Amino acid sequence: MNILEDLKSILKSSDILKDEPMSKHTSFKTGGLADFFIKIYDEEDLKVLLKYASANKIPVTIVGNGTNLIVRDKGIRGIVVCLKMNKINVKLEDNIGIIEAQAGVSVIKLSQIAKENNLKGLEFAVGIPGTLGGAIRMNAGAYGSEIGSFIQKTEYITFDGNIQTIKNAEHEFTYRNSIFSKMNVIILKTYIKLEKGNLEEIESKMKENQQARIERQPLDKPNAGSTFKRGDGFITAKLIDECGLKGYKIGGAEVSTKHAGFIINTGNATSQDILDLIEHVKKEVYKKFKVNIETEVEIIGEEK
Numbered sequence: 002m003n004i005l006e007d008l009k010s011i012l013k014s015s016d017i018l019k020d021e022p023m024s025k026h027t028s029f030k031t032g033g034l035a036d037f038f039i040k041i042y043d044e045e046d047l048k049v050l051l052k053y054a055s056a057n058k059i060p061v062t063i064v065g066n067g068t069n070l071i072v073r074d075k076g077i078r079g080i081v082v083c084l085k086m087n088k089i090n091v092k093l094e095d096n097i098g099i100i101e102a103q104a105g106v107s108v109i110k111l112s113q114i115a116k117e118n119n120l121k122g123l124e125f126a127v128g129i130p131g132t133l134g135g136a137i138r139m140n141a142g143a144y145g146s147e148i149g150s151f152i153q154k155t156e157y158i159t160f161d162g163n164i165q166t167i168k169n170a171e172h173e174f175t176y177r178n179s180i181f182s183k184m185n186v187i188i189l190k191t192y193i194k195l196e197k198g199n200l201e202e203i204e205s206k207m208k209e210n211q212q213a214r215i216e217r218q219p220l221d222k223p224n225a226g227s228t229f230k231r232g233d234g235f236i237t238a239k240l241i242d243e244c245g246l247k248g249y250k251i252g253g254a255e256v257s258t259k260h261a262g263f264i265i266n267t268g269n270a271t272s273q274d275i276l277d278l279i280e281h282v283k284k285e286v287y288k289k290f291k292v293n294i295e296t297e298v299e300i301i302g303e304e305k
Contacts, residue, residue, distance in 0.1 A: 004037060004059070008080075011049050016040035023076060023302070026083065027067035028130065030223040031272040033076025033302065035062075040083045044189060047082070048162055054080055055161060062301060063187050065105065065132030069139065069225050073302030074272045084134060086189070091118050093197075099153070100193040104134030108141065108148075111193075116207065121198025122151050124206040128214040130226075134188040138181040139297075140174045144210055149174030153192040160185065177230055177297055219257040222265035228279065229262055230295045237286075237294050238262030244285045251278040276300065 008017050017039050023032030041047050054061045060079030064070065086103040091114065098120040102111060111133060112126040125146035129136065133148075140149040154168040165186075173180040181188060214220070229237045241247070241261035248258045253270030256278065257263040264278055279296060286294050 004057075007053065008037065008039065008050075011053060012039070012041075012046050014040055014042055014046055021081075023067070023072040023081070026064065026081075027070050027072055027225070028223060029071060029225050029266050029270070029272070029275060031074070031266060031270055031275065032072030033074045033272075035077045035081040037080045038083065039080060040085045042085045044086065044158075047084075047086075047158070047187070050080070050082065051158070051160055051162055061160065063134075065135040066107070066130060068131040069135060069141075069298055071225065071272050071275055071298055071300045071302075073276075073300070073304060075303035075305070077302045084132065084187075088190075089114055093118060096197045098195045098197065100195065101190060102133055102193065103190045104132060104137075104188045106133045107131075108133055108136050112207065115195055116200070116203050119197055119200050119203070120195035121203050122146070122195045123193075124203055124210055127207040127211050133191060137172075137188055137191055138179060139177050139299075140179050142177075144213070147174065147176075149179065151193045151195060153194045155191040156189045157181070157184075157186045158189055160187070164189070217260055219259045219263050219265050222257070222267065223270075224257070224263050224265045225298045227262050227297050228264045229282075230297045232292060232294060235290075235292060240286050240290050240292070240294070241282055244282075244289050246282055246285060249278070249281070251281060254278040256282065272302075 005019050020034045021038035023035055024030050062077050062081045064083050084105040087105040088103045090101040092099045098118055108126045108129040108131055112123040115123040125143045129141055136148045140147050154166055156166045158164050238261040246256045247261050249256045252274030253267050254274035255265050255267050257265050283294055
């Protein structure tokens with residue numbers, strides 16, 4: 002069975018790679034090899050791929066921009082699908098706008114499209130580097146706003162090719178969570194409802210949020226955004242800081258001296274360095290404050 006030749010013959014996509022380093026596809030710049038790495042640009046190719054993988058019992062892993070992701074050093078078995086489906090359609094009526102966007106759309110681009118159409122609400126997303134599918138799955142947010150507040154309905158496909166749609170409350174959005182965190186499905190597209198706003202106010206808010214991000218976050222080093230979730234009644238980064246962990250290193254991984262809630266790759270980190278540092282931080286915070294902190298980043302790939 003020649004999987005590479007099969008994939009090249011059944012898919013329109015020419016972006017099909019064998020033994021691809023996931024360090025090229027994660028913002029941490031770490032991660033082992035994916036057996037096969039494929040960029041998928043349309044729904045038809047995705048259906049064909051899922052059918053082939055199911056028939057041949059090949060595991061499939063879905064990723065977006067890899068910006069909230071740690072891939073273990075042993076890599077990922079089977080096929081990694083990077084969703085590049087990124088069509089956007091905007092419908093305006095009265096004081097409302099509906100943005101229909103595919104899962105591979107950049108969240109930053111989405112916020113810009115909203116601004117260009119004088120639609121308010123997505124100013125918080127101006128610096129979030131992930132894709133819409135991942136943002137919905139984890140109910141991404143910043144500065145007191147979350148993507149889930151604006152989602153009308155979402156279309157997804159199961160791994161056996163069945164397409165379904167859920168609406169409003171069915172998403173079960175909570176802090177950094179949604180029903181998709183519990184479902185083994187692939188988000189295809191979503192509909193976002195926004196109100197008309199004042200362009201100057203929208204631009205001003207976006208500039209303010211972007212400036213805050215630049216000032217507070219270690220954007221000059223590879224990272225996956227905030228490593229840890231906000232605590233229930235406490236600020237996680239503050240507890241990490243009070244444990245004296247800013248600047249603490251394991252291998253090439255370091256707790257950022259700029260923001261204690263971020264772990265960064267100083268240049269030569271492995272995924273294991275990052276994972277070991279995460280565990281060390283968790284243990285130290287529990288030892289001092291008797292609270293368990295949770296990771297916000299997703300960890301995938303073959304374990305030791």
